Amino acid sequence: MKKSSCHPSKVVIIGAGRVGTSFAYAMMIRKLVSEIVLIDVNKEKAMGECMDLNHGIAFAETLNIYCGDYSDCKNADYVVITAGASQRPGESRLKLVQRNTEILKSIIPQILKHTTTAKIILVTNPVDILTYVALKISGLPKNQVFGSGTTLDTSRFRFLLGRHFDVSPDSVDAYIVGEHGDSEVAVFSGVQIAGIPLEKMKGYSEKKMMDIYKHTKNAAYEVIKYKKSTHFAIGLVATEFIEAMELNQRKVYPVSALLDGEFGLKDVCLSLPCLIGKDGVEKVMPIDLNARELKGLKASAEQLKKIYKTLKI
Ligand code: NAD
Secondary structure: OOOOOOEEEEEEEEOOOHHHHHHHHHHHHHOOEEEEEEEOOOHHHHHHHHHHHHOOHHHOOOOEEEEOOHHHHOOOOEEEEOOOOOOOOOOOHHHHHHHHHHHHHHHHHHHHOOOOOOEEEEOOOOHHHHHHHHHHHHOOOOOOEEEOOOHHHHHHHHHHHHHHHOOOHHHEEOOEEEOOOOOOEEOHHHOEEOOEEHHHOOOOOHHHHHHHHHHHHHHHHHHHHHHOOOOHHHHHHHHHHHHHHHOOOOEEEEEEEEEEOHHHOEEEEEEEEEEEEOOEEEEEOOOOOOHHHHHHHHHHHHHHHHHHHHOOO
16 A cells, blocks of 8 residues: 555544535545544445545545544544535525534534534534534634534635636635625625726626626525535535645635624624634634625624524533
8 A cells, every 4th residue: 555645633524415425535636634534424425425435535535434423533633514404405504503502512512522622613504603513512722623614605706706807716806704604795895806806807796796796695595596505515525624734835715604703793603804824713803804804704794693592502
């Protein structure tokens, strides 16, 4: 067997569905860690997925991919939660809330029996609510538990802006903040392409920008209408987080983190650009928002807080 150049780290994925396996596949190709464990209530499914992934291992360097149980969380560096029900066509992420809260309540204590040091990344929707629930149930520090938040929305936003202005999305500096959902906010005031503010770009019009925001916000509904779920892009998003922590890259992603006074918001999980390094969420970046964006962010927080009150945690 060839010698692996992967880091001797371990990722446990809870939920071997479309998102969990797309993430596992992306992780395997990215060659970041040497151990990937899949856990699912449906053991046969997890087993089949592991077999399928292992059959590609000759072309990757991840040494060990296996189907496990919660005891495999011991010595894990990262636990990524993708377990749960997904949105039905037309269903908002918030409607999923109590169904997936119950699932999370059963998962978190089982993880904590075996590790209190792994970073826990929430992907299951509604991700902002579930990140908050995971923090409350686990009592872990806020840097250690975060949700994928609006990183996927931001990537969609950058893709659409890039396509409109004919620039690669990774040269577009733009963020979606707030809830990963219907109240998310596009920070148009901060968008830059190669240092050029948006309004100065050839092809800019307010109407086109609103179209792009609408398409960003409704992207998941559209994809779900056509193919019932979204999973490839989010698989890559979660891989980016692992890479940023594993390599201590200190990259900035808009993840769902527990706020502690930023913009006057406290005790709520939502997305603002955060610095991700070896300790997880190391800092919430002091982004500039105009009055309209700030109002949107606060409305997002209000919306989420209303839901907390209805939850049985
Ligand atoms: P899926 O139905 O394909 O997979 C979910 C898996 O979870 C299934 O294999 C199921 O058996 C498993 N599961 C259910 N309860 C479990 C439990 N208690 N313990 C262990 N495993 C359990 O769904 P999917 O398409 O993979 O979506 C998963 C979640 O990810 C959904 O909530 C979806 O909305 C969310 N999602 C989030 C984003 C994001 O940007 N945050 C993007 C896409 C999807």
